[in-house]
Amino acid sequence: MWIGTLYALAAGLMWGLVFVGPLLLPDYPATLQTVGRYLAFGLIALPLAWADRRALALLTRADWIEALKLAAIGNLLYYLFLASAIQRAGGPLPTMIIGTLPVVIAVCANLRNGARDGRLPWRRLALPLLFIAAGIACVNQAEFAALRADAAADVGRYALGALLAVGAVACWTWYPLRNADWLRAHPERSPRAWATAQGVATLPLALTGYGLLWGGMALGEAEFSMPFGPRPAFFIGLMFAIGLFASWLGTLCWNQASQRLPTALVGQLIVFETLSAFAYAFILRGQWPVLLILAGIALLVAGVIAALRVKPQSPPEVAGAGQRPAPDDPPAP
Numbered sequence: 437m438w439i440g441t442l443y444a445l446a447a448g449l450m451w452g453l454v455f456v457g458p459l460l461l462p463d464y465p466a467t468l469q470t471v472g473r474y475l476a477f478g479l480i481a482l483p484l485a486w487a488d489r490r491a492l493a494l495l496t497r498a499d500w501i502e503a504l505k506l507a508a509i510g511n512l513l514y515y516l517f518l519a520s521a522i523q524r525a526g527g528p529l530p531t532m533i534i535g536t537l538p539v540v541i542a543v544c545a546n547l548r549n550g551a552r553d554g555r556l557p558w559r560r561l562a563l564p565l566l567f568i569a570a571g572i573a574c575v576n577q578a579e580f581a582a583l584r585a586d587a588a589a590d591v592g593r594y595a596l597g598a599l600l601a602v603g604a605v606a607c608w609t610w611y612p613l614r615n616a617d618w619l620r621a622h623p624e625r626s627p628r629a630w631a632t633a634q635g636v637a638t639l640p641l642a643l644t645g646y647g648l649l650w651g652g653m654a655l656g657e658a659e660f661s662m663p664f665g666p667r668p669a670f671f672i673g674l675m676f677a678i679g680l681f682a683s684w685l686g687t688l689c690w691n692q693a694s695q696r697l698p699t700a701l702v703g704q705l706i707v708f709e710t711l712s713a714f715a716y717a718f719i720l721r722g723q724w725p726v727l728l729i730l731a732g733i734a735l736l737v738a739g740v741i742a743a744l745r746v747k748p749q750s751p752p753e754v755a756g757a758g759q760r761p762a763p764d765d766p767p768a769p
Contacts, residue, residue, distance in 0.1 A: 440696030441705065443689045448708025450686035453678050454515065455531055455713040458522040459720050460674060464665050466519035471645040472671065474511050476679030478639025484632045484684075491629035492636075502618055503630075503637040510611030511638050512645065517604035525579070525597025527717025528729060532575045533601040535710035535736050536568050539743045540609050548613060560746045567739030574732030578725075631687070707737050 457469055485492060495503075521530040543565075546556045576598070583589040619627060650662045664671050693705065714733060718725050725733070 437697065440693045443693035443696065444705035445708050447686045447689040447693060448705070448710075449712045450681040450689065451709040452712025452716055453682045454518065455522060455527055455534075456716045456720070457674060457678055458519040459527055459717065461665075461667075461671065462523060464671065465649075465660070466516055466523055467645070467649055468665065469519050469675075470512055470516040471642045471649060472675040473515060473678050473683075474507075474638045475642040475646060476675040477511075477635060477683040478642055480676075480679050480684055481632060481635030481639065485636045488626070488629040488632045491626045492633055494625070495629075495633060499618075499622075500633070500637065502614075503633045504641065506611060506615055506618075507634050507637040508641055509607050510615070511634070512641055514604050514607035514611070517600045517607060521597045521600035521604060523597070524593045524600065526594075527720070528575050528714065528725070529572075529579050529594075529598055530601035530604070531710060531713040531717060532572050532732065532736060533598065533605060534608075534713075535707070535740070536572070537605060537608055538706050538740055539564060539568060540605055541612055542743060542746075544609050545613060556746050557749065561743060564739040564743035564746070567735045567742065571732040571735030571739060574728050574735065578728040578732070635683075707740055710736065710740075 454473075457473065458466065461469055518530065518534065521533075539561075542556060543561065546558075546561075579594070580591075583591055583594055619625075619630065622630075646663070653660060653662055660666075697705070711733070714725070
């Protein structure tokens with residue numbers, strides 16, 4: 437139990453790094469950070485693809501097209517929205533919005549896959565959703581008060597950042613639902629090889645995006661120095677660090693935790709990612725969060741944990757026909 441919890445904590449600490457990049461590179465376009473991160477991850481995935489080459493050879497053309505879609509929306513578009521949101525609204529509010537993902541995914545799965553996986557009772561979800569909404573409101577109020585106190589602050593930019601964070605949530609709500617559809621339709625395939633296939637599919641997309649961005653900046657005579665910006669060594673090192681630790685090692689630690697802990701518990705430990713992202717954001721700010729933000733964080737954590745404790749009811753067509761397999765663990769970005 438303790439080893440599994442430590443693995444989940446390690447995964448959360450590394451996943452929290454994805455919120456740090458935009459704060460450490462405020463002068464770098466979010467598009468460049470996105471293609472840079474996933475170019476690094478795609479290169480890291482190549483040796484993994486060699487290890488899984490036999491399983492990858494079994495994938496059809498349709499499978500690879502699906503992997504490309506998942507990589508484009510769940511990786512590139514998601515992180516483009518997230519990085520853009522953090523650069524515009526700062527760290528706390530986008531982190532808070534992203535922290536609702538486990539519950540948003542559960543609600544969408546309830547609407548979309550209830551007949552297949554069982555439905556969550558809406559009445560029992562009402563209180564957790566109220567906690568989460570109150571938590572977001574607390575953080576938003578505190579950040580907005582800080583904006584009003586700063587004469588140079590741009591409220592419109594902050595609002596756009598919040599909207600972009602909602603876009604990131606939409607991308608990473610679509611991704612696990614679509615990914616689960618493929619895994620359920622191909623129970624004989626290796627989940628590890630499927631994850632590797634998505635990593636490999638990310639590489640050509642990131643390369644293409646990098647080339648288009650570089651060409652567009654050259655044609656527009658942008659002052660930004662391509663290909664690696666004004667701090668090339670720091671940029672390259674940070675992209676590979678996020679690609680290695682957040683995209684690969686964090687997932688490995690999460691899988692280790694999932695093997696050791698009950699499903700009901702491991703789903704709740706996703707909050708380590710949100711707490712880590714908050715900690716990194718305020719460390720970079722060099723200040724402690726105000727009480728209203730601490731209250732918002734507490735409400736978010738309470739809401740997510742309460743929601744993940746709600747058990748799905750058996751689908752009508754299989755009720756009484758034996759115990760239903762446990763639903764998939766809620767994923768983390």
